[in-house]
Amino acid sequence: MLSMTHPAVMQYVHELPIGLLPLMFKGDSLPRLVVKANKELILAAKLKKKFSVHLVPYDLYGVNSVGFIAAFFDDERHPLILGGALVKELFAYEFCQVFLSREVNIHFFDELGREVLGYRAQLASSGAHRSLLQDAVMPSVVGLNQSAILNFLTEWFSCSGQSDDDRAIKVDLLEPLYPEDIVFADMRDESHQYHGSPSVSHFELEREEPGVFQEQEIIALLQRTFAAEEIYHSPKRYYDREEVADILVVTPKNVFIVQAKDSPNLERVVNQSIDRKKSTALKALRKGAAQVKGAALYLGRKKPAVFLMGDDEVKVDLEGRGLYGLVVMKELFNDSYDEYTPVLFDVYESKGVPTIALSYSELHQYTRFLHGDEAFLEAFMKVFEWGRESGIFPRLRVMAPGSVVNEDPPMPAKR
Structure with a gap:
């Protein structure tokens, strides 16, 4: 290798x-x-x-x-x-x-x-x-x-x-050049400092049950931008121990409700038609948006908000903190944003929680170049506010500091 x-x-x-x-x-x-x-x-x-x-x-x-x-x-x-x-x-x-x-x-x-x-x-x-x-x-x-x-x-x-x-x-x-079915184990301490982390995590390319794999990978991306102690994996409701959200990011100024939406990474899924993939993505987005609503409702029930990590009770004062929703998708399709936008706006209109969707690859780009709460929120709100003004969410290309970005050039005529 x-x-x-x-x-x-x-x-x-x-x-x-x-x-x-x-x-x-x-x-x-x-x-x-x-x-x-x-x-x-x-x-x-x-x-x-x-x-x-x-x-x-x-x-x-x-x-x-x-x-x-x-x-x-x-x-x-x-x-x-x-x-x-x-x-x-x-x-x-x-x-x-x-x-x-x-x-x-x-x-x-x-x-x-x-x-x-x-x-x-x-x-x-x-x-x-x-x-x-x-x-x-x-x-x-x-x-x-x-x-x-x-x-x-x-x-x-x-x-x-x-x-x-x-x-x-x-x-x-x-x-x-080497076996195609490798399973990787990560035993590094620095990979497992967030709340709710196991001591060892593993990864494989082909996966039938994607949930925990994707959540751990999303956390690995988030740790580039946020401190590990600000990240909570699978926090539970205090009264029935059901999950509040896949991930909560709690900074001194903001709380991000993160829902992960993936599907099996297998040959049968790769071979699905593009229409089937688009339909699956829209259904997953709707479910993720509904889960953000549910999490926001729960967090607003008590002041301060309370959730469990194992047997430990965590209290978070939402007063003065912004509350935001983020649905991380396996993939999003450029020609489907007219369908995605109303689903995300509904979270804001019903719960007052600005919410956007990013593909996993987009989150990778965000966290690759955006460091700290303020930088991440600035990009987040640029997408959200553009969507409110234009009626459709954009896809923001996040590039390295110092990159030149001018107005888009003329595109070639369609054939």
Whole structure:
């Protein structure tokens, strides 16, 4: 495993929010490619044993170069994608070498930086790919609007057709570099400091019962932004020991009610139609919103609010604290926000609790770059207030401090 044979590389893996990372080691016969992504994309790669890489020219804000979109086929018509610009300081020339290689070792990591799968892979590129990359001028990261480029690449892919698929670089995953059914155990003290934590947690890619796995992973993300002692896992009502919420985050200024909504990460779920996945997501969101309402009602019954952690009674004075709801979903679909928005607004209108939904991958991006209560709440309320004003919630792209974000460029015409 790359994380064991080359532990120094883990700094770069953890710094990569999500996407692809090429690696070259002296003495290696093959270049390597890190794919950092969510568990659904990784499982799709494991099941399908293939993915494609599209090289996409762009001309934006005076920068004329090439970006890429990697497509992973959980659904042939609506694959999961990762993309980005080829940037001089961010391994652009190593990317070119990897994309034009005949064989590469590929290592899959999840958002928490855990190495899940590895394969020897075969790539099928063409002379056209070689010419495009050799002729491209790789821009500097300084002043580069990577957000606009990613918007362009994503829109380009949504408009692409069969001819574009035929021209993509084909990647076939030939043989595992290590067993595909690894179970990971985390025994680090720093991972288990929150209230209600076990002493050891474990993780596996394929899971029939996702609940506890997802909740622990959400807590791992939240601990990047909030102190461990502010996080309560599965607090219980004092009178019947039923769960108040999946997670409560209690800071000096605010309380966040967090509900986790996932589904099994199995082949049968990966192979569901996109319409079935959308329907499942909407049902899960409705349930999560109802649970936020129930938690808000319970917390408001007594002053101060009371809940149990094991046999210990915890009291929280809500006076002067903001109360917010967050539903963390397995996935959300851009063309379904007209259905999501009324469900979330209803929580605010009925209980006075501003509530938004984030996919797990979005929460990863938020907590990767937002540190502390104020920064997280600022992004949270930007989404909520935009939704109140426009009538539909946006998806906020959270990027590294100092990133350039200008108005969106013109998008390509649909084909």
